[in-house]
Amino acid sequence: MRLAEGVGLLWSDFIEQDGVRCVNIRPHPWRSLKTASSARLIPLVGSAKWAAERILEKPDGSEFAFPNYNDGQRTNANSASAALNKWLKTKIGRGYIIHSFRHSMRDRLRAAECPSDVIDQICGWLTPGVGNSYGFGYPTCLLKLHIDKV
Numbered sequence: 001m002r003l004a005e006g007v008g009l010l011w012s013d014f015i016e017q018d019g020v021r022c023v024n025i026r027p028h029p030w031r032s033l034k035t036a037s038s039a040r041l042i043p044l045v046g047s048a049k050w051a052a053e054r055i056l057e058k059p060d061g062s063e064f065a066f067p068n069y070n071d072g073q074r075t076n077a078n079s080a081s082a083a084l085n086k087w088l089k090t091k092i093g094r095g096y097i098i099h100s101f102r103h104s105m106r107d108r109l110r111a112a113e114c115p116s117d118v119i120d121q122i123c124g125w126l127t128p129g130v131g132n133s134y135g136f137g138y139p140t141c142l143l144k145l146h147i148d149k150v
Helices: 003-007 046-056 077-092 100-111 116-123 140-149
Strands: 014-017 020-025 040-043
Touching: 003 077, 014 040, 014 046, 020 046, 020 140, 040 116, 040 140, 100 116, 116 140
Parallel strands: none
Antiparallel strands: 014 020, 020 040
């Protein structure tokens, strides 16, 4: 997901769909989405699922998953990006930024032979063509199957 999508999450955006822990990416008054296709469910696996469970087990009185970056009117993704990029520099050196993970995910899904339209749904990119706007997209269990391959 995009950093701003993650930083603007509410606790209630972590849901279970068809027995799979997911994050519900949707617009909020404090953080819009880049495109209409950005609204989606992303199955959580591995470290992402573990991190979501840590967030959900530590109630702090805020409805936000990351209250330090939200004031109820605005999500400050730039501050989150700066903090994460600074941390990355100390851990793996220069030349890497948090947005690189988004590009790496697409590469990893390709390497796992995930179809392009499934990649687009997982990552919130628009798939060209009229037919792709019909229906509700792929079911959560199929998205999880492809993410598990990564």
